[in-house]
Amino acid sequence: MTTRADGDATMPAVDDRGPAIAITPILSARHRARDLERIATAWPDGPFVMVATDGRADGPLDTVQVLFAGALSAEGLERIVGRSPNLRWIHSAAASVDRVIAAVHGRPEITITNARGVFSRPVAEYVVMMALAVARRLPQLLELQRERTWQPLEGRELSELTVGVVGLGSLGGEIARSLAVLGSRVVCTRRRPETAEAVPGVETLGGPGALPALLAASDIVVLAVPLTPETAGLVGADELAAMRPGAWLINVSRPRVLDEHALLRALRDGRIGGAVLDTFREQPLPPTSPFYDLENVIITPNTSWSTDRVLDRSIALFCENLERYRRGEPLVNVVDPAAGY
DSSP states (O other): OEEOTTSOEEOOOOOSSSOEEEEOOBTTBOOOHHHHHHHHHHSTTOOEEEBOTTSOBSSOOTTEEEEEESSOOHHHHHHHHHTOTTOOEEEESSSOOHHHHHHTTTOTTOEEEOOTTTSHHHHHHHHHHHHHHHHTTHHHHHHHHHTTOOOOOOOOOGGGOEEEEEOOSHHHHHHHHHHHHTTOEEEEEOSOTTTSOOOTTEEEEESGGGHHHHHHHOSEEEEOOOOOTTTTTOBOHHHHHHSOTTOEEEEOSOGGGBOHHHHHHHHHTTSSSEEEESOOSSSSOOTTOGGGGOTTEEEOOSOTTOOSSHHHHHHHHHHHHHHHHHHTOOOSSBOOTTTTO
């Protein structure tokens, strides 16, 4: 292992020592020397193939068995899968795996694992921050500051509010627990409520069919479901109409879960109080987007997950699974392609 002057590490060159690992940029970040050294320790025999975001590799892919897929375009992912006949395992550095599932269609020998749990804490903190901002009317206070106007506003306490969490997996469960601790009434829907463990302080209203009841009961609705064929377009015009007047929507799920056109109409008409949006179908969100013009929208550039700790947790999870793979042990966070997560 060598390290360049810019801090990036150079992995051992591809050779004939054994099965290879293909590694892409991780979570939109450059490879850090310490991360690559840790991976090399977990996979001591090498070799390694470094892959760009568009799928271009710096070496042959015919011996690649493992792909660590971070910042990789859909086309790049398909290119790598198509050129790697011996690929057996893809680890997604993201929790969502819809693109990975699509790319490996027809390749049942490929196991998929994901980063479930890596982002739960930072996203939960983001949701709590935004729930507090909504309850204490932070957007209006900031507007008054810009106008140099001294006008006290009355807010609400989180303990007065009902928060509905749509999806109670690793992410939704962490969000629900964090809000319950602050005194909110937390209600949720989950895919299989009959087999799930109870979460302290959280009331399960039922499965997906209970979504209308959740929307009608909630002052704040949080979307925390994975993107699957069942959840694509989950919240559209009818669901937005079922929300309480004045309620806010927070989306930390994939953008395709939400009908953006229907949301835009509901926001313009004042049908709901507002929305906190961290993901959009078109990213980066163009300056011409009408969402920028709405006073009842808080926009963040897909940063709900981003903290200084997530990359360390992501590498640690991959290396734990890499060691398990070498020993022939069961991997953690194995994805069920049929379920979509």
